[in-house]
Amino acid sequence: MRAIAKKEGIGFEVVDAKKPEPKKGEVLVKVNAASVCGTDIHIYNNDAPWDTRIAKGRIIGHEFTGVVEAIGEGADRVKVGDTVANESHISCGKCPQCKAGRVHTCLNIKAVGIDINGSYAEYVSVPQHVLFKVSEKIPPHIATLHESCGNSVYTVSAGPVKGKAIAVFGLGPTGLFAIAVAKHWGAKKIIAVGGTKIHLDLAKKVGADVLVDRHKGNVIEQIKEATAGEGVDVVLEMAGAQASIEQGLKVLKPGGQMTLLGLPAQKVNVDWSKDIVLKDITIRGIYGREIPKTWNQMKELFADKKFNLEPIVTHKFKLEDFEKAVQVMKEGNCGKVVLLP
Numbered sequence: 001m002r003a004i005a006k007k008e009g010i011g012f013e014v015v016d017a018k019k020p021e022p023k024k025g026e027v028l029v030k031v032n033a034a035s036v037c038g039t040d041i042h043i044y045n046n047d048a049p050w051d052t053r054i055a056k057g058r059i060i061g062h063e064f065t066g067v068v069e070a071i072g073e074g075a076d077r078v079k080v081g082d083t084v085a086n087e088s089h090i091s092c093g094k095c096p097q098c099k100a101g102r103v104h105t106c107l108n109i110k111a112v113g114i115d116i117n118g119s120y121a122e123y124v125s126v127p128q129h130v131l132f133k134v135s136e137k138i139p140p141h142i143a144t145l146h147e148s149c150g151n152s153v154y155t156v157s158a159g160p161v162k163g164k165a166i167a168v169f170g171l172g173p174t175g176l177f178a179i180a181v182a183k184h185w186g187a188k189k190i191i192a193v194g195g196t197k198i199h200l201d202l203a204k205k206v207g208a209d210v211l212v213d214r215h216k217g218n219v220i221e222q223i224k225e226a227t228a229g230e231g232v233d234v235v236l237e238m239a240g241a242q243a244s245i246e247q248g249l250k251v252l253k254p255g256g257q258m259t260l261l262g263l264p265a266q267k268v269n270v271d272w273s274k275d276i277v278l279k280d281i282t283i284r285g286i287y288g289r290e291i292p293k294t295w296n297q298m299k300e301l302f303a304d305k306k307f308n309l310e311p312i313v314t315h316k317f318k319l320e321d322f323e324k325a326v327q328v329m330k331e332g333n334c335g336k337v338v339l340l341p
C-alpha cells in the first residue's frame with residue numbers, strides 16, 4: 001500500500017508499505033481522509049522531541065476517517081463496514097488516571113502516527129478503543145476533523161458558553177473550530193483575535209462577531225470597546241503565545257474563566273497577583289478530549305447541518321502530494337489541510 005513515512009533526518013517520503021494485518025484487539029481501517037496537524041509539521045522538520053521519539057520509516061498521521069475493513073481477534077467495538085473516526089491518544093487502561101476514568105490523561109499515553117504507524121496511508125490498524133463510529137453521511141474531509149475539533153469542543157465545553165462574551169486568541173484550526181462550537185452553543189458575542197487576513201475571514205465565516213487583528217492597534221482596548229468596557233466572561237487561549245495570554249488575562253472580567261489549549265514553547269510571564277488572584281478568575285488547562293464525553297458531544301454537533309465546518313477545510317491534496325500540504329502548512333495561509341488517499 002502507499003504510505004507517507006518519516007525519512008532519516010528532515011522530511012517524509014512515499015513508501016510502498018505492507019498492508020497491515022489487525023493484531024489481537026486491533027481494527028483495520030481503509031482510510032478515506034487524513035487531516036494534517038501542526039505536530040506533523042514539527043515531525044517533518046525533525047524538531048525536538050520528535051527527532052528522538054520517531055524513527056525513520058514510521059508512517060505519520062493521527063487524524064483520520066475511514067471504513068472498517070477487518071477485525072482482529074477479540075475486537076468487538078465496531079463491525080466490518082462501519083464508518084469510523086479516531087482518537088489519536090492510546091490510553092493504557094491500567095494506570096491510576098485510566099482507572100479513575102481520566103483516560104485522556106493516562107500516565108502511559110501513546111499516540112497513533114507517533115508510537116504506532118498512522119493514517120497517511122491507504123490502511124491503518126489501530127487498537128479498537130481509539131475508534132468511534134460516525135455517520136457515513138458525513139463527507140470524509142469533514143469526518144476526519146473529529147480528533148482536532150475534539151480539542152476545541154473540550155476547550156469550549158470546559159467553561160460557560162451560552163449567553164456569554166467569549167474572546168478566542170489564535171485562529172489556527174483549533175481556534176476556528178472553537179468559534180464554530182461556541183456559536184452553535186449560543187455564545188452572545190465572540191471576539192476573534194488573529195494575525196492574518198485569511199484567518200480573520202475564516203473566523204467571520206464560522207461565527208465570530210468581532211474581528212481583532214493583533215497587528216493593528218491595541219488588542220486590549222479593542223476588546224474592551226467591543227464589550228462596553230466590561231471585558232469578556234471567557235477567554236479561549238488557542239495560540240500558546242506570551243502576548244495572547246497576557247492580553248487574555250487583561251480582558252477577562254473578574255470571576256471569569258481562561259481556558260488554555262495553546263502550548264507556549266517558553267515559560268510565560270504574567271501579573272499573577274493583579275490579573276489572576278485579585279480578579280478571582282479560574283484558569284483551566286485542556287489536554288486531548290474527554291472520553292467518552294467529548295465524543296458524545298461531537299456526535300450531536302456533526303449530525304447538525306447548522307454546525308458547518310466546511311469553510312475551515314481550505315486545502316485538499318492527494319496523499320502522494322503531501323509535500324504541497326507541508327508547504328501550505330508552513331506558509332500558514334490556510335485553515336485545515338486534508339489528505340485524500
Ligand SMILES: [Zn+2]
Pocket residue numbers: 037038039062
Ligand atoms: Zn495533532
Ligand SMILES: [Zn+2]
Pocket residue numbers: 091092093094095096097098099103106107108109
Ligand atoms: Zn493509563
